[in-house]
Amino acid sequence: MTFDRIELIQSDITILTVDAIVNAANTSLLGGGGVDGAIHRAAGPELLEYCRKLDGCPTGEAKLTPGFNLPAKFIIHTVGPVWRGGQFDEDKLLASCYNRSLEIAASNEIQSVAFPAISTGVYGFPPARACKIAVRTIKNFLTANLLPKKVVLVCFDKKTCDLYRAIL
Numbered sequence: 001m002t003f004d005r006i007e008l009i010q011s012d013i014t015i016l017t018v019d020a021i022v023n024a025a026n027t028s029l030l031g032g033g034g035v036d037g038a039i040h041r042a043a044g045p046e047l048l049e050y051c052r053k054l055d056g057c058p059t060g061e062a063k064l065t066p067g068f069n070l071p072a073k074f075i076i077h078t079v080g081p082v083w084r085g086g087q088f089d090e091d092k093l094l095a096s097c098y099n100r101s102l103e104i105a106a107s108n109e110i111q112s113v114a115f116p117a118i119s120t121g122v123y124g125f126p127p128a129r130a131c132k133i134a135v136r137t138i139k140n141f142l143t144a145n146l147l148p149k150k151v152v153l154v155c156f157d158k159k160t161c162d163l164y165r166a167i168l
């Protein structure tokens with residue numbers, strides 16, 4: 001059952017002991033606010049050094065780095081769309097973030113991966129709409145793939161947790 005492979009928790013994503021955590025990064029991959037800032041602080045300055053060589057990342061795509069000082073072995077950096085009203089492929093680009101991150105996880109034999117609610121902070125994506133896209137995309141991927149074995153949906157706030165719980 002694919003449902004057993006999705007877990008929901010309210011936590012700071014940087015403290016999780018999973019194979020990989022996903023970062024809601026920006027196209028520069030050079031750090032920012034929100035979850036991105038928290039991940040860079042927790043991983044340490046070596047992460048920024050490593051990211052400088054990656055030449056950024058387009059919206060809807062993802063790139064892998066080591067986790068450095070994090071408990072997680074890897075970080076999958078993905079760039080969510082900025083919400084601009086919904087007519088600029090935002091839904092498709094957000095789904096692509098989840099798909100590309102999961103593809104990278106599977107091809108690197110990553111067993112467990114934790115996602116923040118991509119684009120729902122500073123990028124302004126309507127949270128309920130984003131959570132539905134996240135769950136649908138993850139379920140479809142898990143149905144078709146054996147890896148990752150487990151996906152953790154990480155909510156920073158109770159409101160996001162309640163949204164996910166209603167959808168799951």
Ligand code: ADP
Nearest residue numbers: 012013024034035038116119120121122123156
């Ligand atoms: P974006 O720019 O993609 O909107 P944000 O970092 O602003 O990214 O927010 C994305 C989501 O991550 C929001 O739901 C925010 O509450 C959450 N978030 C912020 N910090 C953390 C953290 N340390 N761990 C998990 N989630 C976090």
